[in-house]
Amino acid sequence: MLGRILLVGRLAVRDLRRRRIEAALLLLAIMAATTTLTLALVLRDAASDPYQSTRAATHGPDVVAGVYQPAKLSGLEELAGAAGVIDHSGPYPVAPAKLQASGRTSDVQVVGRDAAPASVDQPELIQGSWVRDGGVVVEAAFANALHVRVGDPVTLDSRSFEVVGVAVTAAMPPYPGASCIVAIGCVNGAITDEVPPGLLHNPGLVWLTQADVRSLTTDSLSYVMNLKLADPAEAQAFVANHGEHGGATPMQPWENILEDATELARDSQILLLIGAWLLGLLAVAGLSVLVGGRMADQTRRVGLLKAVGGTPSLVAAVLLAEYVLVAIVAAAAGLAVGSLAAPLLAESSAGLIGSAGTPSMTMSTVGLVTAVALGVAVVATVVPAVRAARSSTVNALADSPRPPRRIGWLIAISARLPVPLLLALRVAARRPRRVVLGVVSIAITVSGIFVVLVLNAFLTTQPLAGGYADAQVEVLRQVLLVWIVILLSLAAVNAIVITWATVLDNRHSSALARALGATPRDVSTALAAAQVLPALVGAVVGVFPGGFALFAAINAITGGDSDRATLPSLWQLLAVVLATVLVVAALTAVPARLGGRRPVTETL
Amino acid sequence: MQQEVVLAMLAKEPSHGYQLRARLRDALGPLGDAMNAGQVYVTLARLEKAGLLAVEKSADDADRSDRKVYALTPDGQQRVAEWIAEVGWPRPDLAEFHLKLIAAAWAGLADPLTIVDTQRRELLRRLRDAQRAAMAEPKRSDAALLLEGIVLRLQADLRWLEACEKNWTHRRSGS
Amino acid sequence: MSNAADMPVLRARGLRKEYGKGEGLVRAVDGVDLDIGAGETVAVMGPSGCGKSTLLHLLGGLDRPSGGEVSLNGHRIDDIGEKALARLRRTAVGFVFQSFHLMEELTAVENVELSALLAGRSPRAARRRAEDLLEQVGLADRARFLPSALSGGQRQRVAVARALSNEPLVVFADEPTGNLDSAATMDVLQLFEGLHESGQTLVVVTHDARIAATADRMISMRDGALIDETRLTGGTTGQLGALIGLED
Structure with missing residues (x-):
């Protein structure tokens, strides 16, 4: 039994080593798919979970109430005693201030807290300790954005403090989405005009001791109070009852905070999920070419194994071992890369527990990604294995690599074209399925680029209309960037895989064409053109209807309003198509040239 | 020319000498060109002498050799049967x-x-x-x-x- | 043969081809001098690995020599560029290979017309020429068949027709009967005989004594060098009978 396993392992490894490049490309393609899947899954978790866990860990308030004048403090006292309220903390004084840290200045809302822990909304420390006189605790997302850490000196309205802690809270959405709790008011979002003097712009949140807050200012203090209700689900109703009534006491139920806190993450996640889908499709296209090519080749190998006495089960085991090996490595690499890349995209929710730093990698994510990779391996094994079990050994041995297709009309048309195009059309006609995969792969990529162009234009021209702040635009841009980088890399890998497969597949007919008098340049041009022509078709299809359809789909999912978006201009689209064709030509040139230059006699 | 070949060619029906020659020529093609007319008749004469063949005189002028009709005797028939069953093969030297x-x-x-x-x-x-x-x-x-x-x-x-x-x-x- | 001396179609001097380096150096072709006259049929024979296929590739411009000269019709072809070499292959020479090398997805007539198309002939002219050639090799009724539907001998006849497509100066054949049975070999031999009679210069590398025997000249090759040349003078000996021992 052990001997058998060793044998299977040895045969599998040997076959992989025999075709290193192919194995590497296969690994790369599966890895791209697993990486994207990991990213999407991790961010899905990041978008929903952290607020809940932060709320639980910090005894988050069900309602946050505030007053802008000390005179109205009685209103808060009343609320604390209202029916349904089972606990509260505060009122705490809040002051507006300018914070200076490592050369950057930012508006902040400073909340004065007790050194003793509160029963409602006790911010959870990620680093350092809680407030003390002269020590400031900074909200995590804000700290992240300002690049301040425990021990750093900062000034608040020119008074020096030391950062003693970094914490998260569920009483306010993380920076830069903070709700306004100061009397003078705040402006969130990108600045289009001058900020009215006195208003805070994108304020961050810091905590001091109450004494320190009072020492900063005396006149413009406001107060907040955190309320715990008997039934958290009643928060909206509670606010409606008491807020409308008194009018002077602005209140926020926790659902609103949740909404604001996760809005950005959700937008990113939608983008990433759509990106994951696109990338998944691309990966499938690349994999089909690779696996298809391998499977054809495997048929003969299967025949050989059977001829020397391998049973169908041994043959299947060898094939399976080979793919499983590649799949496991690819899954591991994909998980690693995905989890390393995810924090770059999830920074926005750094103000919440569980997402400060690394978004959590759950077992279900690991399981799903591995399962997908293994699924590919199994599918790639099943077909040749079944064929192996069915086909006679003799037939399998005699089986030539997949016989080329014949598309009569295309061959007839090509006879009328110049030599390189004649050869190119015939190269393409030999493998129609591969051409379709090439077209699809490019179309998907170009659709993605189309959507990125639209979103980018939208973010540039109308950030306020989208309700995004600078920092949020930055995050969304980052998401788009990651998206497009992975998309383009995978498309490039696909283009190379397809060209490479084509070059290998046409080695013989290329040599033959040269023996019959085609020049090396004719042959290389033909091999490249056989990729570039489908790329042109793919690029055009990718713009219309691909890009429009994808954008419409995104709008449908996000409930966005496509009227506000500016579609790319005609010249932009032409540039995209042209650039796609040029890039594909460049990517395919090298393998095609290598394919066209091989000595004729070596191949024949 | 091997005697048995000539005998076997007569096994189906009695023939004239020239018919026999034509049959041989067909079978041998250009190789038969080397075979001169006399060869066949010499062989026929030997076979007749050996009693394996009998000459059936044709009606008209009987004495011309190319007008003779040759037929197998019972001995000749037996000889042909033996020859057919033989497995001898020319040895390349x-x-x-x-x-x-x-x-x-x-x-x-x-x-x-x-x-x-x-x-x-x-x-x-x-x-x-x-x-x-x-x-x-x-x-x-x-x-x-x-x-x-x-x-x-x-x-x-x-x-x-x-x-x-x-x-x-x-x-x-x-x- | 008479004009072979004054103006050879194909001429090689000191032709060499080496592979590898140092200890592993292999002299596949080692100093070959050769003249082939117009209309001559030359057979190159020798054990496998003697370098005869390499010699054929060098003479036909499929491969480049390591040293020495090759001239076709008075023009050097050993030192010309890839492009000129390609032009040479589509105008001056035709190749027939042991394993036919037909394109699987093209019909017989499409295979034959391919080299004419590569040479830049009009599709119509190429097709007409291809049909004529297929008729000439006796496959007019198989013109629309794919190679997979043809027998080995038929495939090789298609390949011969393709080699003739551009009226080459020289047709090179590399073991053309190597994959054929006795009867199909006969078909190809007959085809070559017809070419010979029409004045086509033909260089055949072969194991097959039958091809060699029908050539004007037979060259033996060993270890990359020509070691013997036999002229099998024309006309039959007229002693076919001797072959079967009829005359004793």
Whole structure:
């Protein structure tokens, strides 16, 4: 039994080593798919979970109430005693201030807290300790954005403090989405005009001791109070009852905070999920070419194994071992890369527990990604294995690599074209399925680029209309960037895989064409053109209807309003198509040239 | 000309001598050209003398040999049956050539390789003749089949000469 | 043969081809001098690995020599560029290979017309020429068949037709009967005989004594060098009877 396993392992490894490049490309393609899947899954978790866990860990308030004048403090006292309220903390004084840290200045809302822990909304420390006189605790997302850490000196309205802690809270959405709790008011979002003097712009949140807050200012203090209700689900109703009534006491139920806190993450996640889908499709296209090519080749190998006495089960085991090996490595690499890349995209929710730093990698994510990779391996094994079990050994041995297709009309048309195009059309006609995969792969990529162009234009021209702040635009841009980088890399890998497969597949007919008098340049041009022509078709299809359809789909999912978006201009689209064709030509040139230059006699 | 062949050609029905010749020519094709008319009649005369054939005089002028009709006697018929059952096969006499090479080398009479070479040229010439003749024959004719046999045998002989050459080259360089 | 001396179609001097380096150096072709006259049929014979296929590739411009000269019709072809070499291959020479090398997805007539199309002939002219050639090799009724539907001999005849497509100066054949049975070999031999009679210069590398025997000249090759040349003078000996021992 052990001997058998060793044998299977040895045969599998040997076959992989025999075709290193192919194995590497296969690994790369599966890895791209697993990486994207990991990213999407991790961010899905990041978008929903952290607020809940932060709320639980910090005894988050069900309602946050505030007053802008000390005179109205009685209103808060009343609320604390209202029916349904089972606990509260505060009122705490809040002051507006300018914070200076490592050369950057930012508006902040400073909340004065007790050194003793509160029963409602006790911010959870990620680093350092809680407030003390002269020590400031900074909200995590804000700290992240300002690049301040425990021990750093900062000034608040020119008074020096030391950062003693970094914490998260569920009483306010993380920076830069903070709700306004100061009397003078705040402006969130990108600045289009001058900020009215006195208003805070994108304020961050810091905590001091109450004494320190009072020492900063005396006149413009406001107060907040955190309320715990008997039934958290009643928060909206509670606010409606008491807020409308008194009018002077602005209140926020926790659902609103949740909404604001996760809005950005959700937008990113939608983008990433759509990106994951696109990338998944691309990966499938690349994999089909690779696996298809391998499977054809495997048929003969299967025949050989059977001829020397391998049973169908041994043959299947060898094939399976080979793919499983590649799949496991690819899954591991994909998980690693995905989890390393995810924090770059999830920074926005750094103000919440569980997402400060690394978004959590759950077992279900690991399981799903591995399962997908293994699924590919199994599918790639099943077909040749079944064929192996069915086909006679003799037939399998005699089986030539997949016989080329014949598309009569295309061959007839090509006879009328110049030599390189004649050869190119015939190269393409030999493998129609591969051409379709090439077209699809490019179309998907170009659709993605189309959507990125639209979103980018939208973010540039109308950030306020989208309700995004600078920092949020930055995050969304980052998401788009990651998206497009992975998309383009995978498309490039696909283009190379397809060209490479084509070059290998046409080695013989290329040599033959040269023996019959085609020049090396004719042959290389033909091999490249056989990729570039489908790329042109793919690029055009990718713009219309691909890009429009994808954008419409995104709008449908996000409930966005496509009227506000500016579609790319005609010249932009032409540039995209042209650039796609040029890039594909460049990517395919090298393998095609290598394919066209091989000595004729070596191949024949 | 083998006597049994002539006998067998008469086994179906009595024939004139010229009919017999024509039949042989058909079967042999261009190879039959070498066979002169007299040969057949000499053989027929011998067979008649041996009692294997009987001559049925034809009605008109009886004495001209090409007007005679030949028929098998019972002895002749038995002889044909025996011949058909025989498994004898012409032996290629390779030993003679083989010994020629050895003798030539041993006594220093000639270079064995030169002998092989000359012999090969001769065999190639024969092969060429046979090949040309075969190509001139209509496909699937009796003569074409015979010629193919000859061509294949010559090819086999040439292959043996190749082996001889290799062997003697080796001996020369080895010693 | 008479004009072979004054103006050979194909001429090689000191032709060499080496592979590898140092210890592993292999001299596949080692100093070959050769003249082939117009209309001559030359057979190159020798054991496998003697370099005869390499010699054929060098003479036909499929491969480049390591040293020496090759001239076709008075023009050097050993030192010309890839492009000129390609032009040479589509105008001046035709190749027939042991394993036919037909394109699987093209019909017989499409295979034959391919080299004419590569040479830049009009599709119509190429097709007409291809049909004529297929008729000439006796496959007019198989013109629309794919190679997989043809027998080995038929495929090789298609390949011969393709080699003739651009009226080459020289047709090179590399073991053209190596994959054929006796009867199919006969078909190809007959085809070559016809070419010979029409004045086509033909260089055949072969194991097959039958092809060699029908050539004007037979060249033996060993270890990359020509070692022997036999002229099988024309006309039959007229002694076919000797072949079956009829005359004793």
